[in-house]
Amino acid sequence: QMQLVESGGGVVQPGRSLRLSCAASGFSFSISGMHWVRQGPGKGLEWVAAISSDGNTESYADTLRGRFHISRDNSKNIVYLQMNSLRVEDSTVYYCAKGLGRGSSAWYLDYWGQGTLVTVSS
């Protein structure tokens, strides 16, 4: 049974940092590309970042590059999202998602976690 469990969300003040974690199980994590996607209340999906199966390639949404950093630990089956200089507009639910396959298929998200809520407020 595939499982993705996000954690690390919460309330944080503007300008502070937060690190989200996503623990994976039930599939071959080390050969799967992984992504973070966020969604504000009543709003649409916004792709945040992706990391290749070996962790050597990172990709980011243009608007978030420089503030957010994605990483992974294949020995622990965990993917992380380090979020720095947080802004009020970063307040959303953050989903971890698994890529369908290799190559371009790694960019199709075939399994999603339940999400973790981040609230940036003073």
Add this chain to the structure above:
Amino acid sequence: QSALTQPPSASGSPGQSVTISCTGTSSDVGGNDYVSWYQQYPGKVPKLMIYDVTKRPSGVPDRFSGSKSGNTASLTVSGLQAEDEADYYCCSYTGSKAVFGGGTKLTVL
């Protein structure tokens, strides 16, 4: 990277067909065949419905089909059923990043 353009809403009666469009640019939708579609029910996580413009993952009914012409991709739902009422999002992989559409709320009348 601007979001892909989708109509905010679409509707149809049971048994009818509905098509949802997704318009991008030559840098995303029009530049390759890496378009996918996701279905999301209220309070639930998204589900992959279509990838590589036209392919369906195992378990997705063949009532769902995808196509593309130029900078516009489309999702067609044939033989509408009440359970198809949901939000639908397109997504394009540009080679270095992904971008979603704004989403379309499909209502089954």
